[in-house]
Every structure is written in C-alpha cells, then in structure tokens.
Amino acid sequence: MLMLGFFLLLANLILDKKHSGDARASSFLKILELIPHTSRPPRMLFVENVVGFETSDTHMEMIDTLTKSDYVTQEFILSPLQFGVPYSRPRYFCLAKRKPLSFQSQHNNNKLLWSPGPLYGRDDQVEFDKCQAEEGSEHLLQSCEPVEKFLDSTAQVNGEPSGFDESENGSRDCDGQEEDDTVSDSAHQYLVPLSLIERWGNAMDIVYPDSKRCCCFTKSYYRYVKGTGSLLATVQPKVKGKESCLKQQRLRYFTPREVANFHSFPEDFEFPKQISLRQRYAMLGNSLSVAVVAPLLRYLFGSSPVSTTE
Template sequence: MEALRVLELYSGIGGMHYALKQSGISAQVVAAIDINTTANQVYRHNFPDTPLWNRTIEGISLDEFNTLHFDMILMSPPCQPFTRQGLQRGIADPRTKSFLYILNLLPRLSQLPRFILLENVKGFETSSARQCLVEMLTECGYTFQEVMASPTTVGIPNSRLRYFLMAKISTQVLCSQSKDFQTLLIPAKIESSVEPTQSNPLRPVSALTREEEMEDHVLYKLETTNDAQRKMNQNSDLTVRQIHDFLEPQENINMDQYFVPSEVLLRYALILDIVKPTCRRSICFTKGYGRYVEGTGSVLQCCLETEIESVFKNLDQLLEEEKVQQLLRLKLRYFTPKEVANIMGFPESFLPSACCVFQVTSCQVIFTSAPKLSMSCQVCPHFSRHVCPPSSRQVCPPSSRQVISTPCPVFSRSVCHEAHPPRSLQRRKRLQNRKSKTEKTEAATKYLTANCKFMDNIIHGDVVLADREFDIRELIALVGAEVFYPAFRKGMEQLAAAEVEETRKIMTLKIHDERVHNWN
C-alpha cells in the first residue's frame, strides 16, 4: 500500500506527528505548518527530514496547497476562542481566521483529502466554528465521527478532556450520522479542573466562594467532601496507571530546582493540586505551568510519610514562618519537563535534547572576566547553571576559576558548576527579578491585545507598529499581519544608517496620523 501523504497544520512541537508514527499507518508528512518559532525549533529537532513552513496559513495560496498532493490533514486550531474560561467568541474571535480560511479553501482544492483529523478543547463542540466545519464536511461528501476523550480513558493519569473529529471521504461509511449531535459523541468521563485566567492567573479561591458554590462541608485545603470523594474514586480506578510510572529516576533529578518556592507555598498552598506517586490522577498541564498556580497542573508530594490533612489542619492559625515550615514538610515539587512529556504520551526520545534547543539558546552568556575561558556557554533556565554547547559537551576548557563538568541528566549536556562571588549572585538575582517582571508585562500586553477590539480591525497583510515591550508578534501573525518595532540602540552609541532611515519614515507616518486624527 502506498504511504499516505499527510499535511500537518498548526504542527506545534509535533504531537500529532508522533501519534501518526505510533499508529503504525504507512504515512509521510509532506509539510508541517506553524508560526510559533519556539515550537518550530523543537519540531525541527525531532523531525529534521520533514519540510517545516514557518508561515501563516492565510498566507499560503491555493496553488501552493495543491502542489503538496496530500491525502490527509492533521490539525489542532488555536483553542483560545473556545475555552470554557475564555470569552468563547467562536468565529468572531480573530484567532479563528486561519481556521475559517482552511474551511473556505478545502472545497476548492484540485483533489480533496481522503481523511481529516481535528483536535481541540472542550467547548469547540458547541461553538460556531464547529458548525462551519460540519457544514463544509457535509457539502464535500465526508462522513465523520466526533468524540470527547481524555487520557484517563487510555490509562494515563491526567485529566485533559478534548474534542476529536475524524472525517473520511469514501463510499464506505465511517459512522452513521445522526441529526442529533449528541449521538455522534462517544461518552467520556467529565473531569472537572480549574483553568487559569489571564486577567488574574494567581487569584486564590476564597473559602467563602467555594462554600457558596458547593453546599457540602469543607474539610481542609478548601476541599469539600465531594472533592475528596471524586479524587478517591479517580485514585481507585485500576484501569489507570499510577503516576510513579511516568516519573524520572530520583538520581537523575536535581530536586532543588523543582521544589515549589516558599513564597508560592505561603500564598497559594490552598489551591495547589497535590498528588502522590501512587495517585492515578492529575490535572491538565498548561503552558503556564511553573509560572502561574491555579489550574496549570499538579504538583508532586515527595515526602510520603507526611499526611496532607495534618499539614493543612489549623494552618490559618499559624504565623507566616510557621506556615512555611509546616508546608515544607510535604516537599512539594513541580513535575520535570521530561515527566510532563511522559504524561503527555511523548516517546522516551522526545523531550530532553529538544528542550535544550528552545529553552536554553535564548539565554546565551559569554564569560569575559576569566581570560582563559573564551568559550561561549549558555544558562540553563531549569538549573540556573552554565550549560556547555554541543561542541564542548565532554570537557570544559581550563579557566582561572574552578569549573567541574558533570553530565546534565535532563538536558543531556554538560553542566559547569562554578563558585560565583557574592556580587555575581546578587547580579543574577537582579536579572532574574527583571526577567520575571518582563514576563508578567508581556503576559498582560498579550491579554489586553487579544481581548480588546483592536484585533477586530486587523486584516491579512496589515503592518502593526508597536513598542518593543509589546511582544505580540505571534498574536498578530495569527491573522496574517506583521508587527514592526522601531529600532533602538541596544547599548550602542548610535543607530545604524538603515535604522535611522527606517525610524525617520515611522516618525513621518506617526506625525501624519496624528494630524489626520486632530483634523477629524
């Protein structure tokens, strides 16, 4: 049988590509398309032979799609317009423009793909976008099946309820369609989980609010009898594997880097979802894991001798320092990137080296204070140490300072342990605080840009002028536009001649725009 030619839209880090490989189907991904440069680096590292297009979908013409001659489409469109905690604007959200472009383009292809697989969040099944999809499939002669499924249904201890649609254009019927949408859905266990809100991602849930929502008695940790019973039922499901099956060996983990900080424990301990290695449940991991608290993923209790109930009983009556000491008894830590990848179903070979590619390269540091150490090292964000590049992975060159090279168990690179003077440590702490503030600012600007009416006025081909603090390139690219940032000196004495000319053009346009608005 000839291998299927597959087009992978919104390819991300390659989850669907791996699922395709593990399915055993003879297939070749002829092109993967995504605009996220970080995800593309990971994808390219894991699938170096797959053509990867770093382009907006709306910017790809019908003729270009026709040249691919694909038999199958895999896609997972942006989920923000459909999430339960979002605005749920559906096709009115500008982030659905690329998906609507696909629906408009598909019927005009020279040859319709034989198969389509789509994945999205719970909420898509009731959206206007789903209605547009179904209408297109029906008009083109596809038969399709829709299911709601969670990893727990296949034995993985993680609650991540998702919508899947499988469509086939053939004389054979994939499923008998019904006018009643609900009959098309395979029932799935509904698992409640709290999703973070961008407006207030670290907002603790008050006991009063929970009591108003649930009439049963609060036991401890803002947990009701219903909550406790639900978790007990999940942990009793023997069809689901235990969490310890997905954990890294303890000797391979630098635990100090993953323990939940004391300030987070003190402020948000009551809303942390705590699991043990013997548990058969965890909540959905999101991209905010480790940065935000509520609903972004579970944390692991390492000290199994300590009972959670004994720690949280009467916790509110203790002083702050006593609270911290009480909570530290649990030894709570975040799951490592490798462990999250395991729970997500990625194969053993997937994450470690790829994680180095996209999380390390943005923090390059060159030592200038040590004359004998001229190599360029990089700061690993998970270990806060210098990670040697591949060319010097085995042995670090000699230096005037003591450098010990040891293999990094998670990232498969050498980690140089150095004795930094106090001033260096203070400088590193200042840089970390500055980076944290920058990340919070970026999150706020992205949220404001996405949720104000500004995006409704942006169309394909527009150029948006933004200040350098507004890192909204990915958001603007979703609608086929681009962002232009004015040049700045970056520590140089003056701008380059080309940058001066570009800045002059921008200022001319800005002055003209202000005059027009003043006249009107």
C-alpha cells in the same frame, strides 16, 4: 491528509467566547471555505480542540461544510485517563472521511461519543446526549497506572525544603512567575519555594506517587502555580491533602521529562539543549497526548468497506 488542528488558536476563541467572530479564527475558517473548491479534497481530516468547541458556532460551520462536501464524521471527547494514564486532559476530536470511504463502526456516524470503545471495535460507546464524561468515576481512575510510574528517578530531591527559597530559584511574582528559565541539572530547581506555598497553597493541586490522577499541564506551568497543573508531594504525610502542613510535604513541580511521560512521549524523546525550561513547558502544555491520538489515527486510517448506502 490535511490536519485541521489549530487547537491553540481555537482554544482562545472558546475561552473568550468570541467564537468565529474573533479575528484569530480567520485561518481556520479560510481552510473550511477552501475545502469545497479544491479539485482534490482531502480524503480524511483530523481535528483536535479544547472541550467546548463542540458547542461553538465555528463547530457548526465546520460540520456544515464537511457534510456539504460529502464527508462523514465521528466525534469524540476523550482523556488520557480512559487509556490508563493518570492524566486529566479531555479534548475534542473530529474524524472525517470523504465518501465513498467509511468508518469501521458506521453506526457511530455523526455522533459525539465520550468513550474510546469504537476505536477497539467495542460497542460501549457513550453518546454526548446520554451521559456526562466518565472521567470522575472511581472505576475509571482505578484502571490508571499510579503517578509514580511516570516519574523521573533523576529528579528526586534530597534535603530540607526550608533551605530552598525564591533567591535560589529565580524570583517569581505573586502568582509564581519564573524569571530565570535556564535549564540545569539540579533537581532542586523544581522545588516549590516556601513563600509560594504560604501564599498560594490553597490554590495548589497536590498529588502523591500513588495518586491515580493529576491535572492538565498548561503552557504556563512552572511560571505560575495556580491552575497550571499538579504539584508532586515528595514526602507523603500520614493524612494526605491540605489538612497536613504543605511545607513539610516538600512540593515540587513535575519535570519536563515527566510531563512528556504523561503525554506518552517515547522514552528516547528529548529536547534540544538550546531550548529553555520555559519553552519546554510551553511546548508540552500545547502538545497532544500520544496515548489518545495514536488509536484515533489508527481508527481513522483503518480499512473499511466502501459504503453502498450513502
């Protein structure tokens, strides 16, 4: 199977709004160009990308190439929230099979769906043109496990936050850039310096152990506090949120092990000792959600009758 991920490369293209005009798209477009000319085209394809790719000209070229090469596609926009994980990370996925192979739910061919229903043989598919993503629905969030189920017990911090500042955790710039990215066994290295809370508290996404949702972690998490992922309040106030004093909530970053938990990595997963803290966060921010990808791959590789009508 040929894996057409390139989700990092194309994510930048979407954000820059250059689409296929960006030189960084050349490798992906080259693969698309080669598919029709291969003597033995891959029987199945799996594509993952950021949300927004589905409206790009690169996406149009991909679908056109696959259609002309006798592939049938089913597209999804899914998030771990839909699989019981309190982690908002919606991503675009395209599954493709080359005829005469076919999908189990053939009535979803050439559709873009926002629901994982077809992966489990259900008919609760939600088409893109009929409904927006259901991530914000209260029903969906209630079905998720609380954040505390994904925490690392060894990362609990004792002591007062007032005794922890930039000088004890490496210097950061005004956006929260970490210069000392060594890995240690001290849980205190994950506490958010008070100076960052004072200056950037309004831009922080704060979650609590009983929260049912946290924001997507990016490769810049721990280096920057703005827009890179949620922070955990280790002391829960009477009134949650920024109405209460953030300094007293003893905010900390989620550890790499905890971020891996939100990605549904196995319990025995661990990084090699030589991988720095910054590298760990970067690789996790660029990784996939196992909870989402696993059922997609099972569905892709699932046995299906050979189509006689296509």
